[in-house]
């Protein structure tokens with residue numbers, strides 16, 4: 001009679017009792033020899049293998065016995081054969097198909113077959129039928145419960161990273177996990193900037209101190225999943241449908257949509273060898289197609305690419321387009337000293353939000369540092385007490401020390417970044433004021449960087465360039481326009497009345513720095529102050545150098 005052996009050993013057993021697969025194999029082998037069975041194949045599963053792998057091995061074993069018409073499975077104990085209810089049902093099906101089939105449980109001295117009437121068979125059957133009932137009903141019940149939960153506005157499973165579960169069973173809700181939520185938010189903002197590949201973002205977030213709930217590094221595929229999860233904008237995605245959630249959104253829809261665009265690669269810059277100044281920057285205002293640049297007799301012209309239906313026929317000369325754009329840079333210059341001071345003040349306030357983020361990240365990192373230090377201390381004590389050997393001590397010491405270094409490094413980066421952010425905010429403003437000069441003295445690449453930085457969109461209609469400033473510059477331009485032109489603002493008194501910073505900003509976060517009766521312009525400034533626009537901007541190092549040297553010379 002042919003048989004197969006089925007062994008399964010948990011890794012803890014192996015470590016603690018030295019009870020290993022070969023020992024179990026030996027037991028089963030001796031048994032089958034005694035019974036005069038012929039072993040066709042041995043299947044061994046270590047419990048340290050993943051659940052998926054274990055399931056695969058179990059299915060392979062069943063496949064094998066069916067294909068090779070094996071009638072007998074030998075294993076140690078019931079729980080060695082079946083690790084979950086589904087396995088039990090599968091085994092029972094196999095037994096019931098053929099009365100000759102048997103499962104021998106060696107340690108329990110029990111043989112199961114379709115017709116065996118022992119007490120074991122009874123218990124086995126109870127177990128199997130319960131399992132079957134459970135499996136049949138589980139999915140129904142679960143689905144029903146999940147539907148109810150979604151109807152109430154709550155995700156029926158664990159929330160993604162950045163949220164945590166609160167409340168008793170049946171009344172669980174999801175709230176922001178203050179330890180991680182700001183980092184996750186940051187992750188979206190970093191990616192929205194277009195400055196990170198997924199791979200780079202994995203490293204960046206690790207440095208920033210973001211870990212999975214299990215304390216591990218976030219892997220690329222998981223990170224990509226998170227970036228597409230509408231849970232972060234307050235929605236619930238369930239079976240490919242989107243529902244409104246009751247949980248607090250962590251990310252704005254604006255940033256989330258930007259992230260989706262970057263993920264789809266729509267905003268990935270394409271570099272070409274021959275570089276025209278405006279290549280890729282200007283669109284045809286009528287059809288939205290990119291303006292094509294080409295050289296004829298030494299002069300560069302731009303015109304609609306006519307990939308779409310469009311009536312635009314003008315060919316604009318590059319110098320003419322450049323003249324118009326230089327003018328737009330001039331529109332950013334503020335002529336009133338008071339306003340300049342006020343803007344700097346606003347920038348300082350915007351720095352507060354950023355500082356808060358770094359502060360909370362630092363708190364988590366410091367807590368981790370404390371944990372690691374404690375482990376190191378304990379380890380040292382254990383060594384002194386001779387509870388552990390030298391090898392163990394050294395390997396653990398190395399592991400904790402490396403972890404400690406990496407946390408210390410993250411702490412340092414957060415401290416640096418906090419300062420840099422402030423500089424950057426001021427620099428953006430300074431940049432807007434120096435832009436015309438900078439542009440005049442820039443080389444091709446620098447000019448392109450400046451254009452990219454200052455304009456969100458440029459359009460050509462006829463021979464006229466129309467434009468949309470990128471967010472911070474748009475706000476500066478609006479302010480400049482009204483202050484430079486309005487008679488009302490000509491007196492310093494009126495100016496200070498409108499642009500005065502209210503102290504209430506320290507008390508009320510939601511309204512911002514300004515009392516509601518202030519002008520619409522101020523609403524714009526408020527957005528400028530509180531939004532994380534800085535993250536969306538590519539701020540190339542070279543440009544920063546240029547700016548710094550320009551400031552030194554001024």
Ligand SMILES: [Zn+2]
Pocket residue numbers: 284285286287288289304305306309310311312
């Ligand atoms: Zn066109």
